[in-house]
Amino acid sequence: MQNITRIYALSKRNIILRYKNSLIGFFWGFFKPLLYLLIFIVIFKHNSGIPNYILFVTSGLILWFFFSNVTGQSVGSIVGSVGLLKSLNIPSYFFPLSETIGELFNLLLTLLIFFIIMFWFGMDYNIRLLLIFPCILLFAVFALGLNLFLSSVNVFFRDISIIWNTIQPALFFMTPIGYAESSIDPKYKFFINCNPIYYFIKLGRSILYDPVAPSLQQWGNCLIICIGMYAIGHFVFSRLKNQFISAI
Amino acid sequence: MNSDIIIKLENVHVSFWQNNVGVYSLKDLITQRKSPFKSKTIINDISFEVKRGESLGIVGRNGSGKSTLLRTIAGIIKPKAGIVTVNGTFAPILAIGAGLEQELTGYENITLLLSLYGIPRKNTNAVANIREFSELSDEALRMPVKQYSSGMVARLAFSISLANDSDILIIDEVLAVGDQGFQIKCVEKIRQIKNQGKTILFVSHFPDGVRDICDNAILLEQGEITHRGLAADICEQYKMLF
């Protein structure tokens, strides 16, 4: 119980800190996806052959930006908490965890607004949409696993955050968000299949956009990736955590 | 364990990974082909006991391992070998405001640290006590901590660490930057806490303060205890180091 209060307090701190000095606060979170949406409309829409293109892109973008924000924030979460780590006896995984929870909160708000706006863009309101919550849960645990990995390694090698910021755009374009999966040359399909984010975006999009529910196989893939990533992150983090204080 | 004893250290060793010279990034690791870290012993085979209600002074040169020892006792650093047994609760170690969040205001810091320390947020009494003891104005507490002077930071940090009613008070150099008025007030408060029967671990570079507050003391040199005994005697030893 005490731990829940602590994680809550830290998550709240993250949300306060993120919007502290920005005038439009929370709404800033919408501008980035909006900008990307506009770019995609200009570049891809006319010959994409995708029906209801705006809904198609937006459902992918929301999930992508959750992922991109949460990893970008968490990578420095341990290094950024030196003061607290050195003065209180709190488990260090609280820091990446509370970053993930703070961003999850953001995603839920975004999703709410998305559900309202997509009324004008042909969203099919259906009880099936609720499946997005288990999907988000899987994606969030996956992201948490990655965050545990990134934030702990970053303590020892500060260039991890730079490397991660460089890889991110490449991952973004390797994920079919603005274009249809079918438009990829089958020769290169392999690369897309290697991209773990692809499976989560695809699952989310099946729920929000496709007329048929996602297959069990899709859920299974995501579950396996999610557990695998969490296991790796947890392993690396617990190996390194005892030396955090000496390295930061 | 005897219930009189609140803290017990048995053959405690702490070592840190230190960066091998010049290896800070993956690029260095790949190009220099040497192991990125080496282990360095910071606390070397320390054993001692603290009785409930005792106040123990810890003195020593800069870098002798005092802060590390305090953090090990508080459970913030895990020892590499040896056993640390503690039979009580701690206040946060806010050595010169290290635990304060620069971007948050004084009030936000208070709320954050209180909830991290398990004091319910509804406890407005705690907030009032902190404000009163720190003598910071309402206006100052609404400012981000990064705009505070170092004395103001110390006032806030020390007041927060007093706020939770813990069994063990750990004081690491907090008095160094406060003005005279605040120093006197702190010493007064520490005495009062001591009289309530609380245990105090006191790190300071001022032998007079140590003699004043502590019953016993230990002198650390390079992570080892070289002298232990009555605070007054140890303070003499400490002065002889220089």
Ligand SMILES: Nc1ncnc2c1ncn2[C@@H]1O[C@H](COP(=O)(O)OP(=O)(O)OP(=O)(O)O)[C@@H](O)[C@H]1O
């Ligand atoms: N993050 C760190 N990584 C590696 N070594 C460290 C780290 N922090 C401290 N040390 C080393 O540990 C030793 C003890 O440091 P510590 O901070 O405990 O000293 P101290 O006695 O509190 O000194 P001071 O009087 O200056 O506060 C020093 O030799 C220091 O170089």
Ligand SMILES: [Mg+2]
């Ligand atoms: Mg120190």
